[in-house]
Amino acid sequence: MFSSCADPKSLEGISWLLCYLTSGKHIDFYWSFLTVFVLLAVTAPAALLFGFGGAMAARSHVAPLRWLGKIYTAMVRGVPDIVFFLFFVIALDQGIEWMTHKIVCPDWTEPIRQGLEFRVCPEAKVPPGDAPQFWHQLYGFALAVFTFAIVFGAFAANVLYGAMNAVPRAQLETAEAYGMTHGQVFRRVLVPQMWTYALPGLSNLWLILVKATPLLFLLGVKDIVYWARELGGSKTQAYAYPHPDWRLWYFLFLLVAYLCMTRVSEIVLARIAKRLNHGQATAAGEAMRRAAQ
Amino acid sequence: MSCWDTVQAYAFRSLGFGEKLLPKSDFTLCEHFTLIGSGLIWNIYFGALALFFGFFFANALALAKASKNSWLKKPADWFIFVFRGSPLFIQFFLAYSALVMLPRGGIDILGLHIPTSWMTSAWAGALFVLFLNTSAYAAEIFYGALQSIPKGDLEAADAYGISGWSRFRRIQWPTMLRLAWPAYTNEAIFLFHATTLVFFSGFPAFQQRGDALYYANFFADKTFNPFVAYPIVAFYFILLTFALIYGFGLVNRMLNRHLPSNIRSRIRLRPQLVR
Numbered sequence: 001m002f003s004s005c006a007d008p009k010s011l012e013g014i015s016w017l018l019c020y021l022t023s024g025k026h027i028d029f030y031w032s033f034l035t036v037f038v039l040l041a042v043t044a045p046a047a048l049l050f051g052f053g054g055a056m057a058a059r060s061h062v063a064p065l066r067w068l069g070k071i072y073t074a075m076v077r078g079v080p081d082i083v084f085f086l087f088f089v090i091a092l093d094q095g096i097e098w099m100t101h102k103i104v105c106p107d108w109t110e111p112i113r114q115g116l117e118f119r120v121c122p123e124a125k126v127p128p129g130d131a132p133q134f135w136h137q138l139y140g141f142a143l144a145v146f147t148f149a150i151v152f153g154a155f156a157a158n159v160l161y162g163a164m165n166a167v168p169r170a171q172l173e174t175a176e177a178y179g180m181t182h183g184q185v186f187r188r189v190l191v192p193q194m195w196t197y198a199l200p201g202l203s204n205l206w207l208i209l210v211k212a213t214p215l216l217f218l219l220g221v222k223d224i225v226y227w228a229r230e231l232g233g234s235k236t237q238a239y240a241y242p243h244p245d246w247r248l249w250y251f252l253f254l255l256v257a258y259l260c261m262t263r264v265s266e267i268v269l270a271r272i273a274k275r276l277n278h279g280q281a282t283a284a285g286e287a288m289r290r291a292a293q
Numbered sequence: 294m295s296c297w298d299t300v301q302a303y304a305f306r307s308l309g310f311g312e313k314l315l316p317k318s319d320f321t322l323c324e325h326f327t328l329i330g331s332g333l334i335w336n337i338y339f340g341a342l343a344l345f346f347g348f349f350f351a352n353a354l355a356l357a358k359a360s361k362n363s364w365l366k367k368p369a370d371w372f373i374f375v376f377r378g379s380p381l382f383i384q385f386f387l388a389y390s391a392l393v394m395l396p397r398g399g400i401d402i403l404g405l406h407i408p409t410s411w412m413t414s415a416w417a418g419a420l421f422v423l424f425l426n427t428s429a430y431a432a433e434i435f436y437g438a439l440q441s442i443p444k445g446d447l448e449a450a451d452a453y454g455i456s457g458w459s460r461f462r463r464i465q466w467p468t469m470l471r472l473a474w475p476a477y478t479n480e481a482i483f484l485f486h487a488t489t490l491v492f493f494s495g496f497p498a499f500q501q502r503g504d505a506l507y508y509a510n511f512f513a514d515k516t517f518n519p520f521v522a523y524p525i526v527a528f529y530f531i532l533l534t535f536a537l538i539y540g541f542g543l544v545n546r547m548l549n550r551h552l553p554s555n556i557r558s559r560i561r562l563r564p565q566l567v568r
Contacts, residue, residue: 078531080486082493086510087523094519118517211380218493225386232390247390255379255387262378 008240020241029227033257035141036213036224043148043209048202050153055160073161076154082215088147089219093126100124137222144219152209159201164190166197196276196285203269210261214254228254296323307331307502315501320516328512329525332505333533338416339504340485343423347484350428355435355469369432376429381422381487385494388422389413415496423491427484434480438473439465471548475559478541482534489526505529 005011005019020026057069076084098112101124108121127135167190175189217225232247277284302312304327316324357369376384395409411417442465450456450464489506492498498507505526512522549557 078534079527080489080506080530082489083506083509083523083526083530086506086513087519090513090517090519113518214380214382217382225382229386245390245394248387248394251383251387251390254383255375258379258383259375 016241020243023241025227025231029224029231032222032224032227035216035221039141039145039148039213039216040209042145043152044206046145046149047152047156047205047209050149051156051158051160054153054157055164058157058161059164069157072154073157076151076158081151081212082218084151085147085215085219088150089143092143092146094118096126097124100126140219141221144216144221147219148209148212152205152212155205155208156202159198159205160194162201163194163198167193196280199269199273199276203265203273206269207262207265210265211258214258224254224257296321299323300327303327304331305334307334307504307508309500309502313500315511320512322521325512325522325525328508329505329522330529332503332508333529335415335491335502335504336485336488337533339420339423339488339491340481342420343427343488344481344484346424347427347431350424351431351435352466354428354432355439358432358436359439373429373432373436376426377433381426382490382494384422384426385419385490385496388418389495392418413496414499415491419491419494419496423484423488426487427480430480430484431477434473434476435469437476438469441472442468467548474541474545474548478538478545481541482537485533485537486530 004015005022008016008019011019054069054072057065058073060066060069097118097120101108101112101120104123105121110119112118112120122129127139171189171193172185175185180188214223214225216223228250229247232245232250234245235242273284274288277288279285279289299321300323303324305311306315306328308331315328354369354372357365358373360366360369392409392413395412397410399406399408399410401407446464446468447460450460455463489504492503492507493510501511503511509522509526513519516522545559
């Protein structure tokens with residue numbers, strides 16, 4: 001990075017540390033924070049969408065759809081979430097390859113599962129075997145994001161389902177009395193009102209999501225945990241910057257970074273709650289009205 | 294090898310008894326069920342002990358947080374914030390890398406020799422982290438319950454001349470526990486779920502003695518087929534969740550036994566307490 005860092009062995013003290021912390025691998029480490037933020041930015045709306053779909057399905061009048069919705073919302077309750085993380089990443093990968101296999105090579109006669117192997121025709125590999133490393137990483141990341149969205153969608157579906165049921169029945173009946181159709185009641189009355197009931201659950205979910213991001217490491221993505229382990233491990237004299245085992249300090253840094261992230265989230269969410277509770281016929285809204293008087 | 298032979302060979306494999314080598318090929322359903330079930334022993338061990346010790350510490354923390362003395366309140370606030378605000382995964386990594394740095398040979402304090410090597414093993418180190426973590430989460434629940442004890446109960450206690458320790462023991466604490474119990478049940482369930490992280494977070498599985506998810510991952514890696522091993526873990530954990538709900542439900546009934554049936558609190562499973 002700096003020209004003075006050309007010969008790290010000759011450096012000492014602060015200048016050594018400065019050069020060390022701006023070495024190429026450390027820049028990669030700092031960039032991997034971006035991975036976490038991208039994951040959060042993509043997963044949060046996607047999970048909300050999945051959750052919305054799940055909650056709508058669970059309220060559906062069509063029985064099979066309702067069962068599907070109920071199973072989706074119930075699945076995260078009894079089973080640890082990392083089981084789903086580990087499961088979906090492989091299952092999705094195999095599912096995608098199996099489908100492309102069916103489309104691309106219909107003449108393939110050998111069985112796909114041969115003993116301990118999962119073998120599709122070479123054209124059906126996703127991404128293609130000769131693709132550059134970047135595409136493999138991107139594909140892995142996309143799978144991880146999708147997995148996160150499925151699992152957190154189930155959590156969000158729980159919250160939204162509860163929120164939809166919490167909207168006072170009288171509001172919906174009034175809307176019906178005005179002659180609105182089911183769809184209109186849903187769009188114009190239920191959905192705008194449910195957010196204030198959903199917010200506590202959704203804020204909780206956001207904090208959980210923030211705290212679940214290190215699990216990206218388990219899904220094989222080079223995230224901050226990967227780099228902290230990589231950089232923190234003891235380095236011999238063969239390396240440019242030899243040092244003993246510093247993983248403790250790297251993980252301490254990650255811990256503090258996460259504490260900052262959750263703290264900032266809490267402050268922002270408290271503001272949103274204040275805004276949404278304004279003028280609502282709930283305990284929180286009533287407290288705000290009293291305080292304003 | 295019949296299924297009974299497999300059970301005999303692998304039922305306590307996670308504790309180091311029975312067959313040394315894990316199965317290599319031709320994995321049967323029986324082997325899946327036995328080994329993963331054997332790993333579940335560790336999940337129950339971590340969950341049960343962390344929950345038991347954490348219960349007492351959480352009570353102390355909740356009281357400290359509710360205290361007016363800032364020497365008690367501030368440390369409790371910080372402890373709860375640090376453990377609830379950061380991912381358990383990072384806490385495991387941090388604890389492991391901290392424990393590894395202890396001197397290998399042990400520490401000598403005042404002529405006492407304390408060996409340190411056992412602390413880096415999962416059964417001690419991970420249990421300690423889980424204990425601190427669940428204490429923080431439960432303390433927040435207990436603190437919330439302590440704040441929502443009906444004013445009338447305390448006034449009634451005053452009117453009867455009950456004060457100090459006996460007021461706490463006979464009025465405040467039982468009410469706090471009753472109010473906190475449904476949320477605490479959730480915390481217990483998700484603590485058991487969190488125990489699956491242990492062997493994925495730095496703590497080594499010595500001689501391949503791991504927990505349920507460790508063995509499921511082993512099978513899925515070997516067979517490259519996630520559709521058998523992971524549903525089996527899911528099955529075991531659903532059973533465990535039901536058992537927990539049943540057990541905590543019994544306690545809940547006892548805590549609510551003096552109330553008329555229409556205002557008793559019921560345990561509802563809300564998956565909002567994952568860490």
